[in-house]
Amino acid sequence: MEAELQQRQLLTQDDRPSPKVVFIDGSWYHKPDPVTNIHRNPSREFQVGPRLPNSRYLDIDAIATTYELFPDDNPKRLPHMMPPAKLFGLAMDAYGIGNNETNNDDNIESDHVVIYARRGAVFTPRTWFLFVSMGHDPNKVHLMQGSIEDWIEKGGSVDDGSLLGEQSSNTIGDGFDDCFNEGILDVKRLYTSRYDNEPIYRTNVATAKHICDKDEVLDAVNRHLEKENNSDGTSNNESTNTNSSDDGFTKTVIIDTRGSGYSKKGYMPSAIHFPYQKLVTPSNKLVFQPKEVLHKLWEEKGIDYLDSKLKIIFSCGSGVSVCHGYLSLKELGREITEENTRVYDGSWKEWGRMEEDLPRILPGDVVDAIEE
Structure with missing residues (x-):
């Protein structure tokens, strides 16, 4: 940037x-x-x-x-x-x-x-x-x-x-x-x-990088729920918003970058609410906050974004505002790899579908996520 x-x-x-x-x-x-x-x-x-x-x-x-x-x-x-x-x-x-x-x-x-x-x-x-x-x-x-x-x-x-x-x-x-x-x-x-033509432009990837699907997110949510069920019932602390991982990472966090629709529409268990609007300046939404402000915002969430062993999954409404979060980490110097920083393409558009049998916190349920 x-x-x-x-x-x-x-x-x-x-x-x-x-x-x-x-x-x-x-x-x-x-x-x-x-x-x-x-x-x-x-x-x-x-x-x-x-x-x-x-x-x-x-x-x-x-x-x-x-x-x-x-x-x-x-x-x-x-x-x-x-x-x-x-x-x-x-x-x-x-x-x-x-x-x-x-x-x-x-x-x-x-x-x-x-x-x-x-x-x-x-x-x-x-x-x-x-x-x-x-x-x-x-x-x-x-x-x-x-x-x-x-x-x-x-x-x-x-x-x-x-x-x-x-x-x-x-x-x-x-x-x-x-x-x-x-x-x-x-x-x-x-x-x-041009379907039969091979593009001159080489993408260097078979599929888009850093993209995760519903199953990968579900695995992270289920590990959180399993840990919660095995705990002493505490909630609203770091242990409920991160979870031990068996894929080589010490913890996994799910960041939900939606704005006001976050609690109104529902969200994933363990998700941390981090509105994308906070990452841009109030006077101009096309200008990112200075690095010192970005650092403070992540620090306030209790997330050590420089820890490359921390897996971060971004979700939002339909896979758009997640990119504000991803870009903020790049600006702050996170050592981003294909595996440790992920974007859920389907996001709540997929997760929130009632025909999907997925764990979700809906309006009126007990809140277990960090709210603004």
Whole structure:
């Protein structure tokens, strides 16, 4: 994460053959606009502009394991599940984004990806995590602090022209013109028409990294419940929020990053409530808190995030705000491995389904989690 990306440094690199800088508009809204009470359309806003120069729009609901394209992999129709590696690779080809494997040349570096959003969008860490989990060099994935409106107010250059009625071929990979509609990638058309093609972009992963499923979370919850049943009945202390592990870790903690819906909708036994809103500044939700504030927040939860033998599992409403928590740990210098820091992709959208026979604390039940 870059504190404040410098306009001249970035824009002068865009004409370089490799690596180049690619701007990604990651705007995504989970609630209606608080003023108009109308759901904003981020792809339409991208088309109308303004945009950062030569940017692409990435929709986390489209570049995903959707039921429409992958019914066998997502029979529950869960939203914005992490995409298959091949789909992500094809999307990167369409966007003209490369990595160090694309050219099979160790002297050619991955393209820099800079993610930004519009004022009112707060979940750009999810787009950042998408690139990192799919194998893009994490040192080449940057999160702009502040919105495009903040950028404009500071004198940053933008593209003002509308893309409606245009193809915007300057941001499209070679041979992918048919997969774009007025500057927006048609993911269904991309995948169905290029299904037999091997992506040039190499993700370096078979599946998204750091992602865990329901069974892995259930194992952690069951170990907590077993420990609780064997204890003397104490609760609301560290022992009820962590548990001994048999997978090589000393403890496992489940962090729930949801906001106000946490206690209203229910939660997992042993979950620690750590609202994602606390990780960003009150005045600008697209700016992360300073490291000293992040450290204090984790310290207040009693979690030694620097302990690499502590397994941390993030869960939220639908696998989006979890990425705020993951990114905060990266910023604080946690030694993150594939196994010790996990993101539950299905999150409460899956866990909270009443047809699922899963342990959960529902409204009215005895509270056994740390509340704010």
